[in-house]
Amino acid sequence: MNESPLIHVVDDDESLRTAVLRLLDAAGLEAIGYASTGDFLLNPPPDRHGCVVLDVRMPGPSGLDLQAALQRLGVALPVVFLTAYADAASTLQAMKAGAVDVLAKPVDRDTLLDALRRALARDALQRTARDEARRLRERFDSLTPRERQVFDRVIAGKVSKQIADELGIGERTVKTERAQVMTKLGVGSAAELGRLAERLAQLSIQ
């Protein structure tokens, strides 16, 4: 994943927004500014590596409102909050909702860039996990119903004989199906298949 990050800056204060954009630009980061929560929602970001810098307090829906909206919309960009007045309640709410950090204005460059690095790292991680899950899901989705029945029983630790009996098919047929599943899912052993199943379970929870 060599995609360059894109940082979204949402702040109603034009002066501050401009300054932050300038700073990010000078630091070699690509960034786009939005004047309000609505502005951001009306121009949905491309599915690209990046993060969001959000002002907590804005006219209309606040940064916290946007954070919630993004989650509802399945936009998984990590959020770094900037606030001019960090009251405990909104800070707590932001962190609980998964913000990377809540930074008090005026924020110095190192603090901001460090938070952005962490946000981007988290985005990269999430993105990798999402890619992996998607790939797994695609593979899994390519299984035939019979193959899925065999898969379920293999990862449940059952031997071919038991599976054949349960499914009312021949033992040979079971072995053929199992080989097919392992090929499709790209694993070489039953143990690997077990780990894959665990991973898949984790991803489907997320």
Added chain:
Amino acid sequence: MVHGNSRLLPADIEASTAIQQTITTSAGLPVALFDEFLDQPRFGGQVYEETFLAYLREKYADRKPEVIVAAGEDALRVLLTYRSRVFSGVPIVHLAVSSAFLRSHAPVPPDVVGVPGEIDFSATVEQALRWHPKARILVVVTGVSRWDREWEGRAREEGARFQESVTIEALSGLSTAKVLQRLSELGDDAVVFSPGYFEDGDHRVFAPRESIAAMAAASRAPIYGPFNTHLGLGIVGGYSWRFADAGIQAAMIVNDLLAGTPPSALRLPEEMPTTLNLDWRQMRRWGIDEKALPPGSVVHFRVPTFLDEHGGTVAIVVAIFLLQAGLIAGLVLERFRRRSAEQIAQKQANELAHASRLALAGELTGAIAHEINQPLGAILSNAEAGELVLASGSDHREKLQAILADIRRDDQRASDVIRRLRGLLSRHEVERLPFGVDKALGDLRSTLAAEARRRGVTLEVHPTSADATIVGDRVQMQQVLINLVMNAMDAVAGLPEDRRRVVVATIVTPDLITITVRDQGRGIAPEHMSRVFDSFFTTKPTGMGLGLSIAHTLVRSHGGRIWAESDPPEGAVFHLELPVASEKGSTSPEPA
């Protein structure tokens, strides 16, 4: 009572009156007093006197007097001369008779009694010379009648004593015109002595007081005389006894005789006491110091000073004045105290208003921090961006210029916020200065914009149609407005967005400006309506209940009114009515 002189002579009138008033009753019966006048010295001579006595004998044939009073030496002389023929055996009481006369008629019968009266020429002259130390001439004025001649002789006799210090100039037997001429030529080196005269050198007849009055009018030198009856005619005065006192003394003897006391048993003074009688006006005229008077002197005709004349009234008036002054002083003091009390109360009110502003600012902390940190954040980011741009080495002149311009602008923004805040937070002396309402409303909007944003409240502030000027303390008015708007924002908290609106508007008339703060909140409950401006009344869980109470006080001190209207659930309107300064900007500051 037989008078030597005429009935109109003041001395005789004075004596007669005193006798009439002093003679009491005889064994419970009223005493009849009859006056007879010899009219000496104008009429005289043996035939006249004998005829006069014959007349008395006939007149009083059936009314024999019990006591005869002889007033004056002439009367006594005639009565003694003819006593064997008229009123023989009737006791005689004399008055105004000198010891010298009595000595010359010695032996005086024992039933002829009285207190001799000496007229002290020398004492008077001595006193006069003491008062007029420059005097080198003593002028003695007398006439040509027998009586006048007696006085002339006496003055020459006694005046000899003063020859060492003064020259005695006797104006005797001259015409009145010449006398007056001479007197008018005198200077301050002269002193005049005169008993008055009955007849001048031209044989013109006078009452002595007439001659005295004429002399006093003409004389350039002070005149002294032996008779207290001449006081008031223009003489300074002299040693004398009062004819009234002589009359009283005689009457007391008459009383004793009528009561049956034998003449020999009477205890009488040696002589009539003399006093120095003086005319206050003449003393002033001749520069005689009143403080230099011999003890026992009697000053007549003193023009009463205002105090002498109206002493009682003056005392009352002064007392009333003092009372009033005291009352006024008391009231002034009271007023002063009340003023200081008012000043203290005013000071406390100011302190409270200030404390209330601090509390307001405390509520605004979040908004204020936001307003300051926002530009500070921009400044920091711009500065750091600038550093990075510079570090990149390439020429980014334009970019750096833009950055610096933004830094400057944000710096201004931050300092504006601080300036507004400082105004609100400062503990300042209350001002009474004209200020524009629109400017105040602009400040209100700037101060509360961030807070409104934080609370998600739409704050609309409409300027006046015509910028009105009011006189007062703009910080305090700002405080009142902020308070009202904050309350309004509290009232709409938690309501749907379309109701989270606060509108500040104005109505201007020539005399008044009314600022309204309207919200669409829950309104004020009717039972709370009458108490919203009370101290410590609040419906907010954390409120102190002082904001509106203080606002009320501040508006009142600006000569304005503040009141609330509410029709739940339609929200509330607060009206703030203030007098408009007469002419925009021209109102001079009034003292607070």
